[in-house]
Amino acid sequence: MTSPTTTDQRPEPPEGDDEPSDADLVDAVRSGDTGAYGTLYVRHARGARRLAGTLVRDRADADDLVAETFAKVLATLRAGRGPAHAFRPYLYTTLRHLRYDRLRAEQKVEFTDDLSRYEAGVPFADPTVAQLDRIFAAQAFARLPERWRAVLWHTAVQGESPAQVAGRLGLTPGGVAALAFRARERLRQIYLQQHVAPGDAPACRQVATRLAGYLRGRLARRARTSVDGHLATCAQCRAALDELSDLPAAG
Ligand SMILES: [Zn+2]
The missing domain is CATH 1.10.1740.10 (RNA polymerase sigma factor, region 2, helix turn helix motif)
Structure with a gap:
């Protein structure tokens, strides 16, 4: 990024x-x-x-x-x-x-069925995800769409190959790999977003909802330009971004 x-x-x-x-x-x-x-x-x-x-x-x-x-x-x-x-x-x-x-x-912390299995001690295989705080990662995981969770569960948690998972999910192996990539990226963004402390002003609150995507380089150009413009004038939001960039999921 x-x-x-x-x-x-x-x-x-x-x-x-x-x-x-x-x-x-x-x-x-x-x-x-x-x-x-x-x-x-x-x-x-x-x-x-x-x-x-x-x-x-x-x-x-x-x-x-x-x-x-x-x-x-x-x-x-x-x-x-x-x-x-x-x-x-x-x-x-x-x-x-x-x-x-x-x-x-x-x-x-309340866990869904999926997460109770996760909490039973099966670690994420993804090295970046593995560094995330377990509770916050679990909460972020719970907020992914069900299909994305399924793909992540089988590939990142159970360590199955895309080819093994493909048939069960009705996807091609390439489709599984692509979806797993998107799911991991989304997981990082949700995790990061959980740590944003939004400012008081309406403009700050709007920027706050975009900070994780901004940090991960995932915003559309227009949104990015808008966040850039706000950050140039708002020390509080720059500080919030600074806090986020210290987290393991930021890189
Ligand atoms: Zn601000």
Whole structure:
């Protein structure tokens, strides 16, 4: 894929000249200045809440998740560990991990029949898919059309060849391979899209629905141009894209 040039720039939050950078604040927290953490909180709580809102339906649960995330990162910094400069990506990654941990602990994830087989311990054979977080990959998988799931199930999960699968699905081996390719691409996009924390403005929300396709180089030209235009003017959406590009399914 072609990687969008905008991902090269990790935008700092809006700051005046006299505002300390995130890196300065992280250093201050490590040196025992808890007040500096308050500034980091004010700067990043809104984004963290937005991300939590995409991962948790219940508002109170989302707020809990954000609070727990900030507490955990603070403890990490006080212990002298954690990020050197990239505070926001570290915060967001911590938030995602806490969410996954909680889901596993509570076993709240509901699986379809197909996914219960998947959860029974059969790994995806596709190396990229194999890197994806299991729960989010499973949720993305559940959202694929049934026929696509069937093709992926037989080829990527069961490891059957297109020729073996073709007859059962009424396709040619070439048709199976093509459909499997499209299904894997779609799976990555759905997975990525699950991690988009949409902005508040209507224009941002529209762009948010296209970010995964944009990142994977799969948008039609017109849509791509429109996203490019918005990204050029919106630091928030550039930041959202930046977050996505850190995920294993992005490449
Ligand atoms: Zn935007």
